[in-house]
Amino acid sequence: MEHRQHEQIAKWERRWLALSGLMSLTFVMLIAYNLATEGTHIAQRTAKATPEQILAQDVFLEPGVRQLAPGKIQLTSVGQAFVFQPANVRVPAGAEIEFFLTARDVLHGYQIEKTNINVELIPGEISRLLYTFDEPGVYRITCNQYCGIGHHNMIGSITVVPASQWNAEQAGEPVVAMAEDGTVDGAAVYAANCQSCHQANGMGLTGAFPPVAGHSAELVASQGRDYLVNLLLYGLQGEIVVNGQSYNGVMPAWNALSDEDLAAVTNYLLTEWDASALPSDFMPYEAAEFTAARGQELTAADVYEARTP
Ligand code: HEC
Ligand SMILES: [Cu+2]
Structure with missing residues (x-):
């Protein structure tokens, strides 16, 4: 009697084992099927180091788009609060794009609409993946990992142009920053x-981000012309008071932008909102001033030290 009972149980045990084996096999096959037919991407984490070490690597020194060979493109981008650097890039349709992505400060997301690309950008890690855009168009990139107060504004774009219209020299230029006449x-x-x-x-x-309107011209007057140049190239960290309100945050360094972009944005701050406060002999900033100020190896704290309260 006891022996029979035992046999009975063993029989059921074998059935359950077979069933669970079959289920595992089905799941593995579903994943394999997806990988093969749906083009699902698994981002490869190729390195683990400190964010500084990662950002010092060749690919990240000048993030952007590079043509490695005909039909082969490298796209590097760095997420930081609250932008992708660079935010807007151009790539040719039909080319194989190798993405190298990372984050400078905290965890960010990198989701490209109309594609199945959705990866995490992790400080100290490189996310690498391959993708080919077949259809020309504008593909928006959004950060889908809450990263702070400006998170909802963290967007970028990839403009896919027909291969015949693609020009390697314009690839890294943020498309939106070019005016009709080709100036920044x-x-x-x-x-x-x-x-x-x-x-x-x-x-x-x-309390979080100081106004630039009604404050930029006053900075030129009180801190000197070079201050805005160093502020943009090296950032700012330390407590400041603007219009009676104190701010103690970190203004990121913008040295990844071109000197032309930096001069253009500085002139924009001064003319868009502060034109009436500018001295009559004000000369617009030129790219050369930013070129000359690079290489001083200042930190955001140094810029703060040099700032008169
Ligand atoms: C991630 C948020 C962030 C972004 C993006 C950002 N800033 Fe700032 N900015 C700050 C913070 C925070 C401060 C104040 C820093 C402090 O408290 O020391 C600041 C300060 C400033 C100041 C005032 C500096 C002073 O000494 O009073 C100016 C001018 C400025 N930013 C310009 C810009 C320009 C131009 C850009 C774009 C190229 C930019 N910022 C992008 C966060 C940001
Ligand atoms: Cu975010």
């Missing part, structure tokens, strides 16, 4: 890089 448009540089914190009207957010 300061308003567009501001919208792409600064607006998420300082807001579209330049008024900032009380």
